[in-house]
Amino acid sequence: MKALIATGDPAAAVEFADVAEPAADPTEVVVEVDAFSVNRGEIFALDGTYGAPAERGWLPGQDIAGRVVRAAADGSGPTVGQRVVGHPDAGGWAERVAVPVSRLGVLPDGVSAVDAATLPLAGLTALRLLREAGPVVGRRILLTGASGGVGHFVTELATQSGAEVTAVTASPQRGQQLAALGAAQVVQDLGDASGQFDIVLESVGGETFTAALSRLAPGGTVLWFGQASLTPVTLSFFDLLAVTPVTVKHFPHWISTTSDGEDLGRLVRLVASGRLHPEIGRTADWTETATVLDDLAHRRIRGNAVLTVTAR
Known part of the structure; x- marks a missing residue:
């Protein structure tokens, strides 16, 4: 499958590559990604702000929305065909990604993948x-x-x-x-x-x-x-x-008494009811990811930037 991987070169931080299909644990589903959003932390990891640039081959991506194409082997979580929003540790800038059931929220028809992709982090x-x-x-x-x-x-x-x-x-x-x-x-x-x-x-x-x-x-x-x-x-x-x-x-956001999935469900319900409105400063095809990363790094985008995944 196609994915965006780190190059190890801050001047051209990501490139498309053929990578292996995600290997899901029994408590993970495989999601076909429709959209992902970019966080400044991912930019800092890619350009070396945190130290050295991410090693070549690293798969970034923590905020995704899409559709389940393989259910969890243990029978938990959403079923094949359900639309979801997820918060994997990495690997979301790809056609497919494995996500723990505990880090997924199910999307109703009224919430688009683009809006949902802004919610996780x-x-x-x-x-x-x-x-x-x-x-x-x-x-x-x-x-x-x-x-x-x-x-x-x-x-x-x-x-x-x-x-x-x-x-x-x-x-x-x-x-x-x-x-x-x-x-x-x-x-x-x-x-x-x-x-x-x-x-x-x-x-x-x-x-x-x-x-x-x-x-x-x-x-x-x-x-x-x-x-x-x-x-x-x-x-x-x-x-x-x-x-x-x-x-x-x-305050570290990742330490919580509630799971990511529970809280993503709450956020999705707020969006669906019109009480929460994602601020999306840029929506683009994932072929434009490098440009979007540069614009985010230089604060030319207000709010979230969302990339939509199309077949390559």
Whole structure:
């Protein structure tokens, strides 16, 4: 089958190759991929941001939607022909991929593969962030790095739950949709955000983390879930203690008391009922993946980028 594999060369990070059909474990199904979305973490793995570029032959891809073509041997999970959204560890940028049953959600007819492909990483992160934050009704939330897929989902879910969200984006253009999704304020500089905040959801790192911490109300909570700036945080404990008592938590989205499949099911139901709207900045055929990767890396795409898989 055809798949996009890492080349080991950041200048041309992926290429098409013939690879072996996925070998599914008894608790996995094989999904024929209709669409996949791209995450910045995959770009960083390919271009060497995390260290060395991914080795040649690595198969990226964590966010997929498609149709089951081989059911799990143990009899669990969706049956052949059912449409699904999945969150494999890797290998999703391919015609077919094996996905554990526990990491799949079944799609109703009203949810397209393109919309569904945006849900796994960004949607799971947003849903679990807000779950970790606790009840948000009437609380003020400051969200940094808000113009990506996670930021759009957080804004819509939080405002629907009764929170007042202030979103911080790099430019007015990148924040256009957030106000429509319910954000009370969209700013480009933390200094322009009004008041103090009960909850800070921070994904930029560097000086942004420190500046966001200074806007925390006494008793508030910071959930740190990323470092998009790639700049380490330098934190003064004197500054931290100046707004005591506060709670600072590192938030890894993959640690959860609920399975990916359960939470993907919740996200799918929200999309199907019109209460969650994926922000898709680019949809293209997977032959254009290299261009989309470059545009994402240079922030020329707002929200999610989705590639549709056609036969080659």
